[in-house]
Amino acid sequence: MRTIVYTCPYVPAEWIAAHGLRPSRVMPDSVGSVFSLAGREGVCPYVRGFIAEVTKNDRGGAVVVTTVCDQMRRAFDIVTRKCELPAFLMNVPNTWQSAAVQELYTDELRRLGRFLIRHGGKSPSNDALAAIMLEYDIARTSIFAARERLSAREYAERIAAFGRDGPSSSCVLRDASCVERNTQYAIRNTRYVPLAIIGGPLMKQEFRIFDIVAESGGRIVLDATETGERGMCAPLDAEGLREDPLSKLARAYFGGIQDVSRRPDSELYDWFEEKLTERAVRGIIFRRYVWCDMWHAELGRLKDLIDLPVLDIDTAGDFESEENRTAGRIGAFMEMLQ
Amino acid sequence: MSDAPKRITLEQWDLQYEKLRVAGAFQPYYGGPLSRHLKDGDQRLLKLRYDNSAAALRLWNFLLTEKNRLREARAEGKRIVGTMKDLGTVPVMAYSFDNVVAFYPDGAWWIPCVMELSAGLLEIADSLGIDESFCPVRAMLGAFVTGAHFPLPDMLVCSVGATCDDFSAIAQRLEGLGHPILWWEMPHRRNPEPDETAVTLPGGFSAPKRQVEFVQSELERVKTALEELTGERLDAEKLSAGIKKANQVRRCLSELRHLAFTAQRCPVPALEMLIAEMLAIHFCSDRRETIAVLGELLDEAKARVQASVGVLDVDAARIFWVNPVADLQVMNLLEDCGGRICGTEYLFSHALDEIPEDLPPLEALAQMALADPMAGSSIDRAERICADIKMYGAEAVLISRIPGASHCALEGQVIAEIVQEKFDIPVVEIEVPPVTDSMRPTVRTRLEALVETVEARRRVAPK
Numbered sequence: 066m067r068t069i070v071y072t073c074p075y076v077p078a079e080w081i082a083a084h085g086l087r088p089s090r091v092m093p094d095s096v097g098s099v100f101s102l103a104g105r106e107g108v109c110p111y112v113r114g115f116i117a118e119v120t121k122n123d124r125g126g127a128v129v130v131t132t133v134c135d136q137m138r139r140a141f142d143i144v145t146r147k148c149e150l151p152a153f154l155m156n157v158p159n160t161w162q163s164a165a166v167q168e169l170y171t172d173e174l175r176r177l178g179r180f181l182i183r184h185g186g187k188s189p190s191n192d193a194l195a196a197i198m199l200e201y202d203i204a205r206t207s208i209f210a211a212r213e214r215l216s217a218r219e220y221a222e223r224i225a226a227f228g229r230d231g232p233s234s235s236c237v238l239r240d241a242s243c244v245e246r247n248t249q250y251a252i253r254n255t256r257y258v259p260l261a262i263i264g265g266p267l268m269k270q271e272f273r274i275f276d277i278v279a280e281s282g283g284r285i286v287l288d289a290t291e292t293g294e295r296g297m298c299a300p301l302d303a304e305g306l307r308e309d310p311l312s313k314l315a316r317a318y319f320g321g322i323q324d325v326s327r328r329p330d331s332e333l334y335d336w337f338e339e340k341l342t343e344r345a346v347r348g349i350i351f352r353r354y355v356w357c358d359m360w361h362a363e364l365g366r367l368k369d370l371i372d373l374p375v376l377d378i379d380t381a382g383d384f385e386s387e388e389n390r391t392a393g394r395i396g397a398f399m400e401m402l403q
Numbered sequence: 404m405s406d407a408p409k410r411i412t413l414e415q416w417d418l419q420y421e422k423l424r425v426a427g428a429f430q431p432y433y434g435g436p437l438s439r440h441l442k443d444g445d446q447r448l449l450k451l452r453y454d455n456s457a458a459a460l461r462l463w464n465f466l467l468t469e470k471n472r473l474r475e476a477r478a479e480g481k482r483i484v485g486t487m488k489d490l491g492t493v494p495v496m497a498y499s500f501d502n503v504v505a506f507y508p509d510g511a512w513w514i515p516c517v518m519e520l521s522a523g524l525l526e527i528a529d530s531l532g533i534d535e536s537f538c539p540v541r542a543m544l545g546a547f548v549t550g551a552h553f554p555l556p557d558m559l560v561c562s563v564g565a566t567c568d569d570f571s572a573i574a575q576r577l578e579g580l581g582h583p584i585l586w587w588e589m590p591h592r593r594n595p596e597p598d599e600t601a602v603t604l605p606g607g608f609s610a611p612k613r614q615v616e617f618v619q620s621e622l623e624r625v626k627t628a629l630e631e632l633t634g635e636r637l638d639a640e641k642l643s644a645g646i647k648k649a650n651q652v653r654r655c656l657s658e659l660r661h662l663a664f665t666a667q668r669c670p671v672p673a674l675e676m677l678i679a680e681m682l683a684i685h686f687c688s689d690r691r692e693t694i695a696v697l698g699e700l701l702d703e704a705k706a707r708v709q710a711s712v713g714v715l716d717v718d719a720a721r722i723f724w725v726n727p728v729a730d731l732q733v734m735n736l737l738e739d740c741g742g743r744i745c746g747t748e749y750l751f752s753h754a755l756d757e758i759p760e761d762l763p764p765l766e767a768l769a770q771m772a773l774a775d776p777m778a779g780s781s782i783d784r785a786e787r788i789c790a791d792i793k794m795y796g797a798e799a800v801l802i803s804r805i806p807g808a809s810h811c812a813l814e815g816q817v818i819a820e821i822v823q824e825k826f827d828i829p830v831v832e833i834e835v836p837p838v839t840d841s842m843r844p845t846v847r848t849r850l851e852a853l854v855e856t857v858e859a860r861r862r863v864a865p866k
């Protein structure tokens with residue numbers, strides 16, 4: 066089965082799977098050097114890592130990139146010029162209020178469908194799409210349900226594994242010993258300082274942050290990164306699903322994922338407020354990549370709007386060389402909160 | 404035609420002004436000696452070289468008095484609309500109303516240069532968390548906070564979607580500071596698929612018809628908001644009349660560019676040409692005067708070409724310039740180094756293309772918006788640059804990198820590669836901050852090297 070790689074949360078995996086293809090959400094390694102990009106200043110490290118991952122990807126049958134940010138939009142140009150994989154650029158509107166932009170997003174899904182068919186996919190029936198959507202929805206629900214029984218890192222890794230491999234892989238806690246171990250973990254760790262991590266997507270090595278926080282006496286109770294809970298679509302509205310599953314899918318993704326690229330991004334703050342209150346968060350780790358304007362500009366806004374201590378950690382995408390500095394800063398932040 | 408064309412200093416301009424005044428040369432209401440703008444803090448003027456024609460004086464005075472015009476418009480009860488990011492679309496609509504003046508708050512981009520960082524706008528942006536990792540447009544935030552550089556608009560309109568991250572992020576910060584924004588969606592322009600109806604846009608790019616329809620619906624939303632603001636209905640007839648006026652500006656610029664880039668001796672210096680091109684995007688807050696200013700500059704250029712005179716050597720190296728410079732002085736520097744501009748893509752070529760007059764006017768504007776070189780792929784933009792390199796016979800390309808700009812890092816590489824694949828001409832990329840003084844020797848060396856490379860290539864393959 067051909068694999069379709071992507072990274073943006075607005076690409077619905079269900080839609081790809083329904084075409085008989087294997088969706089796989091890429092999570093890049095720490096910054097690699099890509100062609101002559103290596104020496105170019107100003108490129109978001111995640112974009113750089115994504116380009117590296119896609120160009121070296123030998124399992125991929127095609128790649129889907131979206132327009133949510135300018136750098137990714139331009140990364141598409143590099144991918145089409147430097148990489149053999151067929152590539153699709155999906156228009157994801159930044160505004161969200163009008164029916165016209167919602168329709169534009171749904172239209173883009175249809176166009177993506179035609180692309181997938183050109184590259185080995187089969188047009189799905191409504192029933193087939195609905196069945197896959199339900200399967201994904203159940204898997205997602207089981208991941209959410211497991212949150213309190215898992216360490217923050219395991220929880221984040223399950224979300225990542227779900228993105229990479231789909232429902233078959235990861236999400237349901239079938240393994241009894243794992244449930245047992247994690248229940249004990251949860252019991253042992255009731256005296257932690259609850260934190261949120263907010264920002265763009267994480268790269269593979271950055272999951273160490275969850276451990277660093279735990280080692281300093283905290284716990285990430287809200288993973289509001291793009292690769293965490295914030296990047297998961299809304300629960301499916303199953304009523305009448307089989308009549309028009311594509312519209313339901315569009316609503317769950319386009320209407321359900323709050324992102325920094327939205328204009329205005331007021332609903333992102335509604336989401337933050339709700340989750341931060343619900344999880345009794347006491348401090349925020351704000352994780353951003355250097356040269357990412359979208360998240361960088363949001364730091365001041367977050368401080369204006371959310372009344373919680375914020376630790377700003379910028380990264381050039383090389384976690385290993387930054388680990389000590391990151392750990393030191395998180396340690397100091399935790400001391401302040403304890 | 405004025406005196407023998409040459410580039411002169413601000414001090415020399417004051418003498419020249421006196422001469423013109425005594426000779427009874429026409430002065431518009433905003434006329435006067437150039438050096439008076441120093442009082443506004445425009446210190447960079449002291450370091451620039453200017454064309455010595457009366458037409459250039461009028462152009463500069465027009466540019467440097469925009470703030471006053473906006474204040475007068477407010478006093479007259481006109482509605483002031485800040486149009487952000489679309490560079491040349493919404494202003495055409497706005498100026499079709501009787502009682503609206505539109506301007507680009509984005510133009511604050513140049514304040515740090517013109518005022519040599521003395522306005523403190525970048526410091527204000529810093530304090531709001533928008534530091535030097537963003538493009539100089541961050542000065543706009545400071546301008547809104549101080550209110551010293553333009554009156555606060557009655558309405559702000561901003562396009563998002565296929566735009567840069569810098570502006571989108573900064574505009575969101577601005578809205579968070581209490582300046583409501585009407586956002587409209589500009590989708591990334593894509594090529595039509597085989598089963599889609601294709602539309603050829605002004606300037607030559609193509610897009611699927613459904614994208615044009617979508618943009619048209621977004622512009623309809625903007626139009627409705629402007630109608631509500633003004634209490635005036637904008638019917639097709641009025642909008643068509645506005646498009647015709649905009650096209651007058653565009654036709655004039657097209658002729659001017661053609662003369663400036665192709666005449667044997669360059670009739671208008673690079674700096675004045677850059678400013679002239681900028682007038683197309685929002686008419687510097689006075690459309691009628693823009694037409695007059697450009698008309699006079701075009702007449703001067705024609706007279707010079709006819710007389711075979713110009714401001715630069717005949718054999719100046721022919722350079723195509725990509726992106727506007729944050730420091731205006733660099734345009735002078737290129738000429739000091741022996742270069743001349745033969746083609747430009749300052750991020751808004753679409754604002755120079757004529758808007759179709761044979762279509763329903765809103766559809767025509769939608770086509771124009773989609774023709775924005777920044778709304779499509781860097782590959783498209785590079786292709787347009789290549790077409791212009793060929794048309795104007797440029798011998799080298801200079802990509803001026805905008806510090807912090809989200810598009811520059813990746814697109815510069817794509818443009819450079821495509822140009823070299825097509826033409827085998829030298830391409831240089833130079834980052835230009837708002838004030839280059841400390842790095843002037845480096846910039847100069849690189850410009851000189853580019854000019855020398857062109858000269859060396861001519862010796863190997865004489866034309």
Ligand code: SF4
Nearest residue numbers: 109111134136265357
């Ligand atoms: S981290 Fe920022 S710049 Fe990088 S891909 Fe995400 S939004 Fe774009």
Ligand code: SF4
Nearest residue numbers: 538540567569808809
């Ligand atoms: S990043 Fe580029 S397009 Fe955006 S505001 Fe700055 S100069 Fe203009």
